[in-house]
Amino acid sequence: xxxxxxxxxxxxxxxxxxxxxxxxxxxxxxxxxxxxxxxxxxxxxxxxxxxxxxxxxxxxxxxxxxxxxxxxxxxxxxxxxxxxxxxxxxxxxxxxxxxxxxxxxxxxxxxxxxxxxxxxxxxxxxxxxxxxxxxxxxxxxxxxxxxxxxxxxxxxxxxxxxxxxxxxxxxxxxxxxxxxxxxxxxxxxxxxxxxxxxxxxxxxxxxxxxxxxxxxxxxxxxx
DNA sequence: TCATTAAATTGTT
DNA sequence: AACAATTTAATGA
Numbered sequence: 161x162x163x164x165x166x167x168x169x170x171x172x173x174x175x176x177x178x179x180x181x182x183x184x185x186x187x188x189x190x191x192x193x194x195x196x197x198x199x200x201x202x203x204x205x206x207x208x209x210x211x212x213x214x215x216x217x218x219x220x221x222x223x224x225x226x227x228x229x230x231x232x233x234x235x236x237x238x239x240x241x242x243x244x245x246x247x248x249x250x251x252x253x254x255x256x257x258x259x260x261x262x263x264x265x266x267x268x269x270x271x272x273x274x275x276x277x278x279x280x281x282x283x284x285x286x287x288x289x290x291x292x293x294x295x296x297x298x299x300x301x302x303x304x305x306x307x308x309x310x311x312x313x314x315x316x317x318x319x320x321x322x323x324x325x326x327x328x329x330x331x332x333x334x335x336x337x338x339x340x341x342x343x344x345x346x347x348x349x350x351x352x353x354x355x356x357x358x359x360x361x362x363x364x365x366x367x368x369x370x371x372x373x374x375x376x377x378x379x380x381x382x383x
Numbered sequence: 384t385c386a387t388t389a390a391a392t393t394g395t396t
Numbered sequence: 397a398a399c400a401a402t403t404t405a406a407t408g409a
Contacts, residue, residue: 335392351394367392367403386409393402 215261310382
């Protein structure tokens with residue numbers, strides 16, 4: 161993995177000085193994981209800040225009786241896991257690869273060094289945390305107020321958040337059962353929603369994935 | 384390259 | 397939850 165590829169998927173590095181960037185890059189380990197792997201497990205010690213370089217990762221949890229729910233998907237360019245690092249606690253959620261992925265692991269020591277030394281890095285984190293907060297407040301809002309079709313539209317649109325995930329293409333390689341987990345509906349209902357959104361011209365459904373055609377339209381759908 | 388097969392996913396009931 | 401149809405990936409002739 162070239163440092164150029166790494167930079168392209170770690171937008172926060174642009175805010176660092178060349179010296180800081182060199183030091184941080186040399187501490188990062190890149191790992192390839194097969195589809196369906198647990199990247200982090202609930203209860204693990206948090207030792208890294210994790211970036212998605214390719215593929216798709218989901219942040220999820222399962223209830224004691226085995227039911228699963230997904231909080232959000234993380235496409236390439238997204239970095240997650242700062243919460244447990246900041247609070248020095250065990251991981252609170254699972255992170256599972258939905259496809260073959262390459263991921264970047266920034267060690268806790270580098271993360272804390274950046275927190276202590278770089279104001280631009282702190283600003284980046286602040287913006288990311290704020291963006292996530294409004295995303296999750298939005299999720300609670302439309303979970304309670306909107307019909308399943310509109311919830312599907314918003315969930316998909318959230319995966320294309322330009323602040324959190326800059327520069328991802330219109331293709332989203334995710335199965336309908338994974339989208340169902342993400343939205344919190346049955347796979348059958350997810351299938352119906354996707355067909356409705358396709359008829360509305362907002363996206364195209366394909367085998368094992370979707371293509372977004374009208375992102376603003378998805379954000380507006382159901383208002 | 385093509386045909387066969389298994390596995391995954393989709394669409395419907 | 398179950399079923400059939402479709403798509404993909406893998407295998408070997």
